[in-house]
Amino acid sequence: xxxxxxxxxxxSHARExxxxxxxxxxxxxxxxxxxxxxSFAVLFVHGPGGIGKSSLLRRFAGLARSAGRxxxxxxxxxxxxxxxxxxxxAAAAFDDERPVLLxxxxxxxxxLETWLRENFLPRLPAEALVVIAGRQPPEPPGxxxxxxxxxxxxxxxxxxRNLPPSDATALLTSRQVPPPxxxxxxxxxxxxxxxxxLAAEVAVKNRTNTLNWQPPEDIYATLLEHLVDxxxxxAHRNALxxxxxxxxxxxxxLRGPAR
Numbered sequence: 001x002x003x004x005x006x007x008x009x010x011x012s013h014a015r016e017x018x019x020x021x022x023x024x025x026x027x028x029x030x031x032x033x034x035x036x037x038x039s040f041a042v043l044f045v046h047g048p049g050g051i052g053k054s055s056l057l058r059r060f061a062g063l064a065r066s067a068g069r070x071x072x073x074x075x076x077x078x079x080x081x082x083x084x085x086x087x088x089x090a091a092a093a094f095d096d097e098r099p100v101l102l103x104x105x106x107x108x109x110x111x112l113e114t115w116l117r118e119n120f121l122p123r124l125p126a127e128a129l130v131v132i133a134g135r136q137p138p139e140p141p142g143x144x145x146x147x148x149x150x151x152x153x154x155x156x157x158x159x160x161r162n163l164p165p166s167d168a169t170a171l172l173t174s175r176q177v178p179p180p181x182x183x184x185x186x187x188x189x190x191x192x193x194x195x196x197x198l199a200a201e202v203a204v205k206n207r208t209n210t211l212n213w214q215p216p217e218d219i220y221a222t223l224l225e226h227l228v229d230x231x232x233x234x235a236h237r238n239a240l241x242x243x244x245x246x247x248x249x250x251x252x253x254l255r256g257p258a259r
Contacts (some may be wrong), residue, residue, distance in 0.1 A: 012062070018174045019059055019169030021084030022052070025158060029060050032129055033067050033100070042121060045133040049226040050194025053133040053190035057102050060131055064100040066102030069129075072101045075109030076134075083115050090120075098127040110194035113139060117151065137160065162191030184213040193222055 004010040005215065025045070032039040045053055057073075064071045072093050079085045086109065093099040101124070103109070109116075121130060137157060138145050145151040163171065168191045172182050177200045185203060189195035198219050 015055070015058060015064065018171070019055060020170040020174060021163045022056055022059070022160075025056060025160075026059065026063070028156065028158075029131070030063060033063060033069065035127065038153075041128065042130045042132065042151075042156070044138055044155060044157045045131065045160055046135060046137045047177060047191055048135060048247040050192060050223065051160045051162070052193040053160060054104055055132060055193070057104050060100075061102060064102075064129075070099045072099055072100070074103045076103065076105035079108065083112060083120070085179055086112070086116075086120065093128060097126065099126065099129075099240040103130070103132045106132050107136065110134065110136060110139075114144070115145070115257050117145065122253055134140075139237045163193060163196070164191060167191070171196050172200055177203050181213055188213075188215050194226060195219070198222060 004013055029043065032041075032043065045056065047053055061071055061073060070092065072090055074086065074089045079089065086103075090101055093101050106118075116132075124130070137159065138155075145155050162168075166188065168186050168189075169182055171193065172185060173179075175197065177185060181203055185196065185199045189199050199215055202216060202219065204214060
């Protein structure tokens with residue numbers, strides 16, 4: 001591999017080296033990218049915060065570029081909630097026979113799902129490939145898509161889950177975490193990619209070499225912000241913050257005054 005010529009390439013190379021697992025999802029996308037019979041036209045990826053949706057879409061983007069496909073990427077965080085904003089961002093998809101359109105952070109556009117299904121997507125070229133990633137599955141859940149004979153064949157839904165132990169270990173290895181610490185970090189984070197990455201960063205930065213590793217409190221705060229970004233009320237947030245810090249959560253603890 002040639003040395004990176006820009007910071008962007010350097011970041012891209014580092015992300016590729018640090019990406020682990022998701023072999024099934026990559027195979028499915030690759031089949032659709034190759035236009036194999038019975039492959040999907042629209043892939044809907046959903047899962048909780050920090051589970052690796054954006055990382056997977058970046059990997060999809062790399063595969064699309066390598067295949068010579070025209071790539072259009074839309075991030076819901078940068079859009080206003082309107083059909084016009086999506087139309088403008090995706091305009092290039094209508095000028096190519098085989099575009100690949102990736103829509104990330106779809107939770108910001110969830111209210112436009114009906115418009116997307118009924119108006120926008122059907123106008124794309126026949127060989128277009130679309131990936132939509134968000135926290136929630138198609139609503140309610142997916143019935144309007146599944147009840148339509150056309151969409152039932154064209155749409156594929158993936159619920160992204162935690163990494164299995166072998167992939168979690170591979171992630172820690174890629175982050176240069178000493179093997180003696182692997183079991184402790186996986187015991188804390190399970191297979192959750194963000195939790196693993198945060199724990200790995202702390203362990204490497206602090207040069208931790210003890211088997212009695214314990215996660216610092218700021219990891220819990222960071223995870224809370226990513227896993228639960230919106231709560232119904234201040235009382236709900238207070239309860240979640242208590243659960244994040246207390247080893248044992250009881251009804252009396254939750255009922256007590258906030259400190």
